[in-house]
Amino acid sequence: MSPSMRELIEQRLSELDAEIPSYWEEQLRKLIRPDTVDVFMQVCHAKPAEKLKHQAQTQSLLYFLTLTSNGSHITQPLGVRAVRQWIDGDWREPWPLPEPLPSEPGRLREALSSPEPLVRASAAAALGQLGEEARSAADDLVACLKDEDARVRLWATWALEGLRPTAPAVADALRAALGPASLVERLWLTWALVRLACDDEQLSEWYWHHEPPPTAALPDGTVESLRPALSHPDLRVRREAADLFSFLGTAAHPAAEELLRLVEDEDFATRYSALLSLANLGPAFPASLPRALALLESDADDSVRAAALEVCARFGLEALPALVRALDDSGLRARAAKAIGDLGPAAAPLALDALITRLDAPPLEVPEALGRLGPSALAATEPLARLVVHERDTQVRCAAGEALRALGADEVAARAAWELASRMRASPPSTSPGIVSRGHFYVLAALGAPAVPAVLALLEDGNPLLTHEALSALERMEVEPRAAEPGLIALVGSPDVEFRYRAAALLERMTPPSDAARAALAALRERERRRK
Structure with a gap:
């Protein structure tokens, strides 16, 4: 490992909030295998909110960093539970193995019968690391739940959780083991039971x-x-x-x-x-x-x-003032907005102004919440329309478009759609369909029926890139694009095979189809029959 890499890893380790004993900090620095360095660096470069602050994240990091013992190819897992052994609150340092463990599930199953408790416990842990690949060892691990050594029982429980066996007898054995178990063993057994019950x-x-x-x-x-x-x-x-x-x-x-x-x-x-x-x-x-x-x-x-x-x-409306205050915290804003939206129109008197003021580069949950506040939120339609047109994040723009549709602001939505169509026509040429719009067609689809006239104008523009985008928008709309029927009928006669069939598929979605649409579809089928 290069000196610069080691320095960076030591710097990252010093920033971790996780509980890692000093002995293990030294081991982790020394024993990072070359094939795990990239994974380690990827984890350590995670965004600050995910910087290994929770137990599960610490566990994820330590699983990637493996400790070799006497040249063993199967290593003891270094999850939070394995950094130090956990028996009734007594944490002990991991044990040295008397001999390397094999790497094949069959030989690991044989190791479960070793007279040495440490080998049996390590074999159970190694089988758990193999996961579903070692599912054939489930019966042997169930037998280990009655082992005289607590370390073996704990790692057998952990391994059964990782193997995810489906046999009901496994769950029955775990329940039976709860009776005589110590407090810590009961924690592990209960974890295994509840996780095995879930997909x-x-x-x-x-x-x-x-x-x-x-x-x-x-x-x-x-x-x-x-x-x-x-x-x-x-x-x-x-x-x-x-x-x-x-x-x-x-x-x-x-x-x-x-x-x-x-x-x-x-x-x-x-x-x-x-x-x-x-x-x-x-x-x-x-x-x-x-x-x-x-x-x-x-x-x-x-x-x-x-x-x-x-x-x-x-707690709903009882906690609404606190939810509104939480909108001021950028880390909580998305969840607070969703909670406010879940309350519906009843939250509007207290939350409406606060949500509108957060429409400057918001998380998508803010426009979503406005769309769920009912008629009282019509005051937010103009800010939502500006978000539809000018926001860079496509998901946020789509959320704003759906909010306009939910509020019934058809006139404002139509105006935003025309502005989007104008921006699409003014975009520089592109060599591949889908790039010119920068996600505009998703937003047009989110606006729904009020956007159909603007989409029809794109269909009739003659630019194949815009035709592709317009068809993409119509295909994603949840309503029948009846107003776009003239453009689709014209497109059925297009020399472009893809455009013909996409337009035909959209016409067939309309029930009942108009006489003109039926005639266009019949003419297309006749042309195809003659071509064959």
Whole structure:
């Protein structure tokens, strides 16, 4: 590794907020494999809001950095759970293996029967790293749930979660293991149960949008038995427990009081997860709102304030003043605007002016929210029209166009469409269709029926690039472009095969078609029959 690369990595490591013991900082610097350096650099160059501040992000980084032991080709995973061994709050340094582990799933399964507990635990961890490739080892890992060594039981649980086996017997074995398990083992077993009950899409929704998936049928008393973990003296136990409870949705209600106390925790990641857990409870636990309002205003961590905003959003109009104030925070503006839009017209008296003032380079959620405020938001139509025409972000322009359509501002939308069409005709020539408009056709489609006359003018312009753009806009509209029928009929006779068939497909969408459209389509079919 070049000196400059090492210096940059050391600089990035010094900026991390993650808990990485000094011993492991040294190991990570020394043992980055050449084939993982690029991934490491990509992670470390992430935008500041994603700079490894959460446990999951730390885990993602450490999975890429692998520690070799005695020349082993299969390495122990270095996730947060594996940096130091976690047994009832006792964190121990990772162990040296007496011999290298094999890399084939079959031989790793044999290693699960080793008389040496460290080899069995490492083999389970290695199988978990292989993921679904090692699914055939599920039965062997289930047997390890009864191992006499806690390290083996923990890594077997972790590995089963990674293998994602579908056999009901696996879930039954995990539930059975909950009975005699220690507190930390119960955390891991419950994690495995609830994650195995979800598909990848549900897990993604939870990770990105904090929507708790339907959880597995946990044995009675499981949630109550985990409540002590939320007040455990070890920070890492509290953090893991809070993360788990944020996944449980309304099933976390028996622990609501402990979660409320946890939002005052010294650790920002723990506060974050506790707030997400309370957001899942919503108005069913009204005591969470005052604390969320206070943290929304005062917490120094961006992620914690975002989680506090999630709690406030669940309380609707009761929290509307706080949602409006959150529009002033650029990091919270998008989520606050969405929450305001979800309240509909009832939010307009207090939120309308604040949203309009945020139409200068806004996130797309701001125009979306204005479109949902009903007739009271007609005062925003002119600012929305300016956004449609002049904003650089195509998604934001489309959101503004859809807001105009939702507000019924057809005249303003039509005027914006004509201005867009004028800008398209004035664009410099391009050598390939789709470049000339810089996304204008998406915006024309978002404006809907009021934009059809302007699109018809583009169809009749004669420039094939503009014809392509106009057809693209019509194809994406949710309404029948009846007003564009004359231009489409003319285009059915075009020498360009693509234009002919696209125009014909649009005419066939109109029900019932006019006599002129039927005649044009019949003539096209006759020409094609003769050509064949």
